[in-house]
Amino acid sequence: MDWPPTRRTSYARREQNLALIGAVVTGAVLATGLLLLILSRVTPIYSLRLRTAAIDVVAPFWTTIRGPFDVLGSGVDGVGDYIGTVPRARQLAIENAALRRALQDHDALAAENRSLHRLVRVVEPHLGLVAVARFAGASSGSYARTAMVSAGNRDGVFAGQTVRADVGLVGRTVEAGSHAARILLLTDPNSRVPVLVVRTGQPALAVGAAGRLLEVRDRLGAEVPLLVGDRLVTSGAGGLFAPQIPVATVVDAREPPRARPEADPVAIDFVAIYRAYLPVPEVPAAVATVPVPREARKK
Amino acid sequence: MTAPYRLLAPQERVRYWRGYAERAVPAVVTLVLVAAMTVPVFVTVPVIPHLGLLGVLIWANFQPGLMPPWLAFVIGVVADVLFGLPLGVNATLLPVMVIGVRLIGARLVASRFGDHSYISDWLFATLVIGVFTLAEWALLSIAGTSGPFAPLAVQAGTTILAYPAVVGLIARVQRRLQALG
Numbered sequence A: 001m002d003w004p005p006t007r008r009t010s011y012a013r014r015e016q017n018l019a020l021i022g023a024v025v026t027g028a029v030l031a032t033g034l035l036l037l038i039l040s041r042v043t044p045i046y047s048l049r050l051r052t053a054a055i056d057v058v059a060p061f062w063t064t065i066r067g068p069f070d071v072l073g074s075g076v077d078g079v080g081d082y083i084g085t086v087p088r089a090r091q092l093a094i095e096n097a098a099l100r101r102a103l104q105d106h107d108a109l110a111a112e113n114r115s116l117h118r119l120v121r122v123v124e125p126h127l128g129l130v131a132v133a134r135f136a137g138a139s140s141g142s143y144a145r146t147a148m149v150s151a152g153n154r155d156g157v158f159a160g161q162t163v164r165a166d167v168g169l170v171g172r173t174v175e176a177g178s179h180a181a182r183i184l185l186l187t188d189p190n191s192r193v194p195v196l197v198v199r200t201g202q203p204a205l206a207v208g209a210a211g212r213l214l215e216v217r218d219r220l221g222a223e224v225p226l227l228v229g230d231r232l233v234t235s236g237a238g239g240l241f242a243p244q245i246p247v248a249t250v251v252d253a254r255e256p257p258r259a260r261p262e263a264d265p266v267a268i269d270f271v272a273i274y275r276a277y278l279p280v281p282e283v284p285a286a287v288a289t290v291p292v293p294r295e296a297r298k299k
Numbered sequence B: 001m002t003a004p005y006r007l008l009a010p011q012e013r014v015r016y017w018r019g020y021a022e023r024a025v026p027a028v029v030t031l032v033l034v035a036a037m038t039v040p041v042f043v044t045v046p047v048i049p050h051l052g053l054l055g056v057l058i059w060a061n062f063q064p065g066l067m068p069p070w071l072a073f074v075i076g077v078v079a080d081v082l083f084g085l086p087l088g089v090n091a092t093l094l095p096v097m098v099i100g101v102r103l104i105g106a107r108l109v110a111s112r113f114g115d116h117s118y119i120s121d122w123l124f125a126t127l128v129i130g131v132f133t134l135a136e137w138a139l140l141s142i143a144g145t146s147g148p149f150a151p152l153a154v155q156a157g158t159t160i161l162a163y164p165a166v167v168g169l170i171a172r173v174q175r176r177l178q179a180l181g
Helices: A010-042 A048-081 A085-120 B010-036 B051-062 B069-083 B089-113 B118-142 B150-180
Strands: A129-139 A146-149 A162-164 A169-176 A181-185 A192-197 A203-208 A214-217 A231-234 A246-252 A258-261 A270-274
Touching: A010 B069, A010 B089, A010 B118, A048 A129, A048 A146, A048 A169, A048 A181, A048 B069, A146 A169, A192 A246, A214 A246, B010 B051, B010 B069, B010 B150, B051 B069, B051 B089, B051 B118, B051 B150, B069 B089, B089 B118, B118 B150
Parallel strands: none
Antiparallel strands: A129 A146, A129 A270, A146 A181, A162 A169, A162 A270, A169 A181, A192 A203, A192 A231, A203 A214, A214 A258, A231 A246, A246 A258
C-alpha cells in the first residue's frame, strides 16, 4: 500500500474531465434535438426566421449557378430550331389562322361576359400580379415538396400568395425571406387546394400525396363517379387561389381518384406570383363604448 | 502546450490559424453537401440522395475527432431548415448516428473485416443508412408529418448508391489536407 497516497497525474485527470464534459455536451445535444422535435409538433412556426434566413442564403447560389446552364440550354435550343423549320412554319400558319378565328369568338364572349357582369353587379376582386421569378432551389429529399424562388419581401412576395405558371397552378408561398421565398408545391402532403370538377361541377379537395399524383378527396356527391380525363380547376373557396385556374387532370377514376397536376415543375422556367384572391379583411379597431361629448367630436 | 500567441513568430501564427481552418474543413464540406441537396432538379420521386447524412457518416467513420456530435447537431438543424422538414428530425438523428458510429462502428467493422476496407465501409454505411431511414420515418410521424415509407426507402437506396461518389470526394479532400499540412 502506498503512503502517502499517490495523486493521479494531472494529464490523466484533465483527460477524464474532458471526457466527462464531452459526455455532458453530447447528452445536452441529444436532449436539445428531442426537445426541438417535440416543439415542432406543438408549435411549427417558431423557426420561421431561421428558415427564411436559410432560404435567403441558398437561393442566390443556385440563381448564379443556373446562368451558364441556361445559356447552354438556350444555345442548344437555338440550333435545334433551324432543323425542320419549313414544315413547322407551314403548320404554324394553319394553326394561327384557326386560332385567329377562335380569338374573334373569344372576344365576343368576353365582351358579353363583361356586360352580363355589369348587369348583375358581380364584384370581382382584382388579380394582382406581384412578381415573376425562376426556381432557385428545391427540396425533393423526402416528404416535403417545396421549391424556392428568387423573389422575396423586397419584391413584394409574402407568405400566403398564389404561384402559377402558364399551364396551371404550381402552389402557394409559405415562407418569404428578403430576396427568396419557399413555395409549397401541389404534391406536398400539406398542400390542399379546393377544386371544382369542370364536367360535373362538384367541389372537391386536391391533396398532395408525396408522389407524382394528387388525391381528390371530399368530393361532394361522391356517388357520381369521375371519368379519366376530367379536369379540375380551382374553385376560389378559401380565398387564396383565384377561381378557374387549371389544377390537374384525373388519370385514375377508382376511389380515391388520382389526378396528375397540369404544371410540372420540371418543365417550368418562370412562375408568376399573385396576391391572395380574397385577402383577409382589415377589421377596424373597436370603437370606444364611452360616449363622446358633442363638443369633442371632430366636425 | 505551445507558446502564448503573442510570442509566436509570424509563420507560427499562420500555422496556428491554419490549424483551426483545417479542423473546420469537415464541417464546411458537409454543409456544402447539404446545400447541394437543394439543387433545383424537380423529380417526383425523391431521388436526391441524403448527401448530408453521407458526409456526417463518412467523417465520423474516418475522423471521429473532427465530427463531434454537436457539429452533427448543427448540420442537422441546417438540413431540417433547408428541406422544410420539422426542426429536430435530422438534428436528433445525426448526433445519434455519430455517437453510434463511434461506439459500435469500430468494433463491428474491425472484428469482421480487419481494418477499413472499401466494401466493409460500404456495407457498414448501408446498414447505418437503413437504420437512419427507419428512425427518420418514426421521428417524422412523431413530429406530425406522417406518410408512406416508400419515398424514404427510395431516398435510402439512392443514398447507398451515392456513397462511392461522396467517399471519393471526401478522400480527395482529406489527402489534399494532409498534403498541405
